[in-house]
Amino acid sequence: MDLNLTAGERQFRDDLRAWLAVHVPKDWNEWREKPIEVSFPYLRAWQRKLQEGGWAAVSWPKEYGGRSASLMQLAIFWEEMARAEAPPMANALGLGLIGPTIIAFGTEEQKKRFIPKILSAEEIWCQGFSEPNAGSDLASLQTEARLEGDHYIVNGQKVWTSYGWVGDWCELVVRTDANVPKHKGLTVLLVDMKSRGVEVRPLRQMTGESEFNELFFRDVRVPVGNVLGKVNDGWNVAVSTLMYERGSYGARLHLLFKRNINRLIELSRTSPRSGHPSAEDPLLRQKLAQCYAEIEIMRWNQLRAFSRITATGVPGPEGSIQKIFWSELNQRVQQVAQELLGPYGQLLSGDSRAVDHGIWSYGYLRTRGNTIEAGTSEVQRSIIGHFVLGLPKSY
Amino acid sequence: MEFGLSESQQMLKDNARKFFAGECPMGEVRRLMETDTAYDAALWAKMAEQGYTGIIFPEEYGGVGLGKVELILLMEEAGRALLPGPLFSTVALAGAVIYAVASPEQKKKYFVPICSGEARSTVAMLEASASWDPMDAQIALVNGKLTGEKLFVPDAGVADSIIVAASGGVFAVDARAPGISINPMAGMDLTRKLYSVRFENTPAERLGNSAGVSRALDVATAALVAEMVGGMQRTLDMTVDYAKMRKQFGKPIGSFQAVQHQCADMYLETESARSAAYYAAWALEENAPDAAVAASIAKMYASDACRTVGNRGIQIHGGMGFTWENDLHLYYRRAKASETAFGDATFHRERIARLVIDAGAASAEGA
Numbered sequence: 001m002d003l004n005l006t007a008g009e010r011q012f013r014d015d016l017r018a019w020l021a022v023h024v025p026k027d028w029n030e031w032r033e034k035p036i037e038v039s040f041p042y043l044r045a046w047q048r049k050l051q052e053g054g055w056a057a058v059s060w061p062k063e064y065g066g067r068s069a070s071l072m073q074l075a076i077f078w079e080e081m082a083r084a085e086a087p088p089m090a091n092a093l094g095l096g097l098i099g100p101t102i103i104a105f106g107t108e109e110q111k112k113r114f115i116p117k118i119l120s121a122e123e124i125w126c127q128g129f130s131e132p133n134a135g136s137d138l139a140s141l142q143t144e145a146r147l148e149g150d151h152y153i154v155n156g157q158k159v160w161t162s163y164g165w166v167g168d169w170c171e172l173v174v175r176t177d178a179n180v181p182k183h184k185g186l187t188v189l190l191v192d193m194k195s196r197g198v199e200v201r202p203l204r205q206m207t208g209e210s211e212f213n214e215l216f217f218r219d220v221r222v223p224v225g226n227v228l229g230k231v232n233d234g235w236n237v238a239v240s241t242l243m244y245e246r247g248s249y250g251a252r253l254h255l256l257f258k259r260n261i262n263r264l265i266e267l268s269r270t271s272p273r274s275g276h277p278s279a280e281d282p283l284l285r286q287k288l289a290q291c292y293a294e295i296e297i298m299r300w301n302q303l304r305a306f307s308r309i310t311a312t313g314v315p316g317p318e319g320s321i322q323k324i325f326w327s328e329l330n331q332r333v334q335q336v337a338q339e340l341l342g343p344y345g346q347l348l349s350g351d352s353r354a355v356d357h358g359i360w361s362y363g364y365l366r367t368r369g370n371t372i373e374a375g376t377s378e379v380q381r382s383i384i385g386h387f388v389l390g391l392p393k394s395y
Numbered sequence: 396m397e398f399g400l401s402e403s404q405q406m407l408k409d410n411a412r413k414f415f416a417g418e419c420p421m422g423e424v425r426r427l428m429e430t431d432t433a434y435d436a437a438l439w440a441k442m443a444e445q446g447y448t449g450i451i452f453p454e455e456y457g458g459v460g461l462g463k464v465e466l467i468l469l470m471e472e473a474g475r476a477l478l479p480g481p482l483f484s485t486v487a488l489a490g491a492v493i494y495a496v497a498s499p500e501q502k503k504k505y506f507v508p509i510c511s512g513e514a515r516s517t518v519a520m521l522e523a524s525a526s527w528d529p530m531d532a533q534i535a536l537v538n539g540k541l542t543g544e545k546l547f548v549p550d551a552g553v554a555d556s557i558i559v560a561a562s563g564g565v566f567a568v569d570a571r572a573p574g575i576s577i578n579p580m581a582g583m584d585l586t587r588k589l590y591s592v593r594f595e596n597t598p599a600e601r602l603g604n605s606a607g608v609s610r611a612l613d614v615a616t617a618a619l620v621a622e623m624v625g626g627m628q629r630t631l632d633m634t635v636d637y638a639k640m641r642k643q644f645g646k647p648i649g650s651f652q653a654v655q656h657q658c659a660d661m662y663l664e665t666e667s668a669r670s671a672a673y674y675a676a677w678a679l680e681e682n683a684p685d686a687a688v689a690a691s692i693a694k695m696y697a698s699d700a701c702r703t704v705g706n707r708g709i710q711i712h713g714g715m716g717f718t719w720e721n722d723l724h725l726y727y728r729r730a731k732a733s734e735t736a737f738g739d740a741t742f743h744r745e746r747i748a749r750l751v752i753d754a755g756a757a758s759a760e761g762a
Contacts, residue, residue, distance in 0.1 A: 001397060001398060001399065001400055001401065001404065001464050001673065001677055002396070002397050002677075003396055003397075003398060003674070003677050003681075004396065004681070005396055006396065009396060072396045265751065265752050265755060268752065269752075279752050279753075282745075285744070285745065285748040285752060286741065286744045286745065286748070288748065288752060289695075289743075289744035289745070289747035289748040289751065289752070290695075290744055292747060292751055293691075293692040293695055293696060293744070293747055294696070296671075296674075296688075296689070296692055297667050297670060297671050297692065297696060300398070300670035300671060300673075300674045301666065301667055301670045303396065303398040303670075304398045304399070304666075304669075304670050304673070306398070307396075307397055307398040307399035308399060310399075311399055318666075320659075321662070321663045321666060321667075324659075324663060325663065325667065378652070378656070380659075381652075381655070381656040381659035381660070382652065382655065382656070382659075384658075384659035384662055384663070385649070385652075385655035385656065385658055385659050386655075388659075388662060389635045389655075389658055389659070389662060390635070390639070391635065391638060391639060391647075391649035391650065391655050391658060392639070392646070392647050392649055392650035393650065394649075394650050394651065394652045394655045395652070
């Protein structure tokens with residue numbers, strides 16, 4: 001065990017830090033508050049700049065435009081991006097989840113066709129997994145793909161699709177065989193979102209925004225060459241994508257959480273409670289300290305998991321504890337923020353008295369979704385129970 | 396950056412697990428807990444032979460010279476085995492305090508017999524006020540003699556020396572010195588005996604001032620957290636095994652989500668406490684700027700987690716878990732004693748608040 005950076009890691013960090021110091025756009029703060037539809041070209045341009053510097057997909061193999069970075073270097077990457085207050089990249093799903101899945105399962109032709117444009121943000125990717133009747137029970141999905149000559153004909157509906165409104169391509173899980181057990185009849189297709197018969201509708205969520213979309217597929221023709229992995233092996237391909245999601249997403253959240261708790265501590269010194277600053281209230285001190293501590297533990301869990309994955313080579317089901325940990329913690333932190341701010345906590349962005357432009361009222365509502373998206377807490381606990389602890393399947 | 400164990404660290408941990416399983420199985424734990432001191436001289440000699448009693452002490456004193464990470468790996472396995480006796484009190488607690496405050500001659504005097512297995516030691520911290528802050532000690536030296544009472548002193552019944560946190564410094568007292576009386580306190584944990592220690596004009600040797608005690612207690616605390624993690628792991632393992640085997644309504648109870656999800660939470664809590672213990676040990680070894688906060692975070696988290704893991708474990712075992720015959724209550728008792736030792740979660744949350752909220756405010760004002 002040695003938590004000091006190795007010489008290679010320090011070099012990586014220093015190179016990145018120097019690059020970011022020069023290239024992070026100075027006007028991001030003016031764009032940050034704008035709707036993502038407006039800022040999206042800005043985020044594309046930022047990703048292109050990162051790609052030119054060789055920083056868009058550090059964990060990808062060198063031959064595909066990455067740096068073959070270790071997981072620790074990937075963690076350093078996200079920490080440095082957060083520290084430099086760099087904007088996010090436009091093609092988040094393409095870079096984080098779908099690109100790695102294509103690299104792992106795709107044909108040489110597919111890699112050549114798709115990977116460069118994922119990197120350059122020329123083609124934005126979305127993920128067609130959940131359906132109205134297939135959420136936690138993903139394998140029961142009904143969107144069907146019928147083979148007709150050298151094309152699949154796709155019909156069905158997807159929901160909770162991030163980046164659907166801007167997606168050029170979609171990693172779509174479909175049913176190609178309805179006569180076998182549900183996990184065994186699935187296939188992953190790479191679908192051009194400009195195909196005839198694809199309809200994208202915004203899905204308004206409880207915060208009032210539309211981060212996600214509903215996708216409708218009516219007789220959409222997809223060439224057989226766009227099957228990712230093997231026909232009817234889509235479950236393995238999809239699970240691999242989900243593992244990337246659970247395993248690495250937490251890494252980039254730590255600094256965001258840390259920024260939140262530091263801000264709350266700062267606010268606690270000035271927001272009054274019973275005639276004293278909240279920072280002197282014994283109970284709120286306890287709650288702030290609890291959040292602070294758990295945010296640290298979240299990072300340590302993550303680093304330990306990275307070491308384990310580095311040793312074993314693959315992200316495993318134990319990644320589920322990261323998902324449970326960060327999502328439930330984020331909700332607790334937002335609740336503490338509400339207690340701290342009292343009636344001001346509810347004020348929405350736009351109200352002149354809203355604290356920090358309403359990020360806390362927004363955060364309280366938005367984090368409500370954290371224990372549902374990317375696999376509910378219940379499903380994560382079932383994954384731990386069955387795949388980590390070896391208990392019988394409970395569903 | 397490597398947060399996994401090195402090959403030699405893993406080997407030490409594996410060997411410790413084998414050693415405790417072989418030399419101190421649950422039958423032996425139960426035999427020892429029925430004795431007055433929960434101490435077995437033969438077992439202690441074997442631990443000394445393994446180098447366990449000297450694990451963190453420098454080689455010049457006959458120790459093995461390993462670091463705090465190795466110490467907590469050993470303590471984790473001791474906790475898993477529910478090892479009775481004074482290994483924690485002697486090595487992790489008294490050892491850390493002596494190391495922090497004493498002179499080289501004094502270190503030699505106390506460490507050499509501990510490493511060789513000839514002597515045991517402990518630290519007398521608490522007084523009637525039950526404050527874990529070493530600065531709150533009231534007991535003081537008058538004309539070179541100690542008078543007063545210390546409470547909740549672990550393993551004092553088998554200690555050769557008792558290290559006393561007193562007002563004005565840290566002192567070592569020979570357990571056979573005149574004016575000393577050591578009496579058992581009937582604690583819930585049957586495997587780690589507690590004592591009241593009364594001094595009446597008892598001669599004492601000054602080891603040093605109290606400034607270094609706080610860091611030494613952080614080391615002891617991290618070691619205790621590791622021990623708690625070992626206990627949590629064993630509770631989890633027993634519970635998962637039981638949930639696979641026990642059938643109701645025609646199915647293993649582990650197939651019910653109400654049971655399975657509690658097992659998942661036990662796993663999450665155990666792993667998180669382990670991450671915190673390992674990080675704290677590393678931070679203390681490296682003297683990292685956040686070492687004190689890290690020790691408090693670890694103890695805070697583990698104090699709550701070891702209780703909830705125990706609760707879930709017994710609940711899932713149903714009536715079987717409530718029996719004397721089942722081993723779970725022995726871990727449950729240890730967990731409660733460890734939860735309060737060196738400050739419970741509430742104590743450490745307040746300490747974190749002081750280190751993070753108040754200290755931050757001071758530096759903000761200073762800037």
